[in-house]
Amino acid sequence: MIDARHPLTVGRPPGALSALHRAWLSHPRWSLAVKGALAAGLAWFVGLLAPEPFSEYPYYAPLGAVLATTSTVVRSVRDSLQSVAAVLVGAAIARTVHLLPLPGPLEVALVVGLAILCVSWRIFGDMGDWTVTSAIFVLIIGNGGEGDGFGYVGSYAGLILVGASIGIGINLLLPPLPLTPSELALGRLRDGLADQVEALANWLADKGALAPDEWEDRRHRLFPTVESARAAVAQTREAARANVRVRYKGNNYWMASQTRRADALGTAAEAVDEIVRLLVVWERDGLDEVALGQHLRPEFAAALRAFASALRAAATRDADGTANKDAVAAVDRLDRAVHDLRGVVRTAQRTTEHDYFVAGALIVNLARAADALRV
Known part of the structure; x- marks a missing residue:
């Protein structure tokens, strides 16, 4: 059976047979x-x-x-x-x-x-x-x-x-149902997104304005990971059609869990891509009006760190189907960080001549990602 909180944890015999079973699930080409x-x-x-x-x-x-x-x-x-x-x-x-x-x-x-x-x-x-x-x-x-x-x-x-x-x-x-490979692809996507968001937060906090060429390259390097996860989940969804193995209780739950997390991480990936794109254009040296500036960069970096934490806890659930407490807490922290960031931007708008429209767009993308991760 599949542990509801840990989709890759499947009831297996101990020892060498367990390792062989894990390898078998991770390499569907062997069964093919x-x-x-x-x-x-x-x-x-x-x-x-x-x-x-x-x-x-x-x-x-x-x-x-x-x-x-x-x-x-x-x-x-x-x-x-x-x-x-x-x-x-x-x-x-x-x-x-x-x-x-x-x-x-x-x-x-x-x-x-x-x-x-x-x-x-x-x-x-x-x-x-x-x-x-x-x-x-x-x-x-x-x-x-x-x-x-x-x-x-x-x-x-x-x-x-x-x-x-x-x-x-x-x-x-013996129908194929490649749940483990798609699970691993989603894990790589989750970690890739979280690493990029954390790197972006550290850059804003320590170095300030972005280096456009470097961050455009980082942004594009994430595309293959996103496409690989989408392809793996699409293959699993197709494999589930007319597949008797989906009727098993554990596989049915696992499929539903993957669908939720794939949708959530897909939306989060779009948000990350848009955030990086906006910062590359509007948070660079030489502009009369930047997206954040020295005053807002630390606040936005804190919100990004909360976003990274929410990504790492993305869409896990307990055995009864309710959202895992750690995941809920991580998304709640992201919500509070976004709320605090809104307040800081409103204050900055009242005390400076800048309108901070781009900062508003960045907040909208963070809020959209938070809503997607709350599944």
């Missing part, structure tokens, strides 16, 4: 490799037992099996159908061009050119490359000698479909 090997072996055996002309080309069945087992349950069905459609279109191109009285090089060039034009058809999705592969195979093998070209085409497409069906069946029995 096992399932792919099993599906390919079964597909090869079925291909050998199939009647002629299918049994003449048993090696095509494992292609479909591997295709179906290297993706989620829903995607494996879609990819299998799209790949078969692409295979048939590629075969039709090769057979049609072969009927024309063309020399070999020109025949190959025309087949490949026409097949490439079909690769981007929306009906094929990500399987469009099979059009080119099929066209070349059929042109070289299916049209050669005295064999039945149409029989080859039917065997090619049919065996891929049979292999894919075997892969889909194994996927249904």
Whole structure:
């Protein structure tokens, strides 16, 4: 079972088996490799037992099996159908061009050119490359000698479909649900955001105005971490569709927890990016009116440190589903820091000639992040 407060804590046997289980959960490619090997072996055996002309080309069945087992349950069905459609279109191109009285090089060039034009058809999705592969195979093998070209085409497409069906069946029995990798991706995002916010707070408190080039570089270095987390969570959400493993109580909770934290950290990432962008533009030397200035920098640095603390405690929950006390306390401290910062900015507006519009925008982003982390 999954500990509600610590999603990565799963009931496991002690010792070496525990370490192996953790490694297995952290590397979903291992389970994909096992399932792919099993599906390919079964597909090869079925291909050998199939009647002629299918049994003449048993090696095509494992292609479909591997295709179906290297993706989620829903995607494996879609990819299998799209790949078969692409295979048939590629075969039709090769057979049609072969009927024309063309020399070999020109025949190959025309087949490949026409097949490439079909690769981007929306009906094929990500399987469009099979059009080119099929066209070349059929042109070289299916049209050669005295064999039945149409029989080859039917065997090619049919065996891929049979292999894919075997892969889909194994996927249904052992569906992938990569919760641990997405959990780790969210952890990297949380830590990356917190580190950047803390670094920004320390810079404002100790060095003052930002160095634009350095902070633009820091801002851009965080983008891959954000995209990686989004992709990992999106893959997990897709894997949950038609997945019987989600029905287990622990996995169901874990999925809901990840969804909440992914949304919260996504909003926080947008807020951090906007805060850094605004400070890079408006908190630099040489401006007549900066965003904060020496008077407000310490106050904003304190609010940023509260933001970093709230990020590190982001969206944890107790076993009864209520928010964890440490997370609630961290967000409450952020709320108080934002409230205090508003008061300081209002006072500064009354006592100086600056309007502090940018400071107001920074506060809005901090408040937005606080609301997102309060889940």
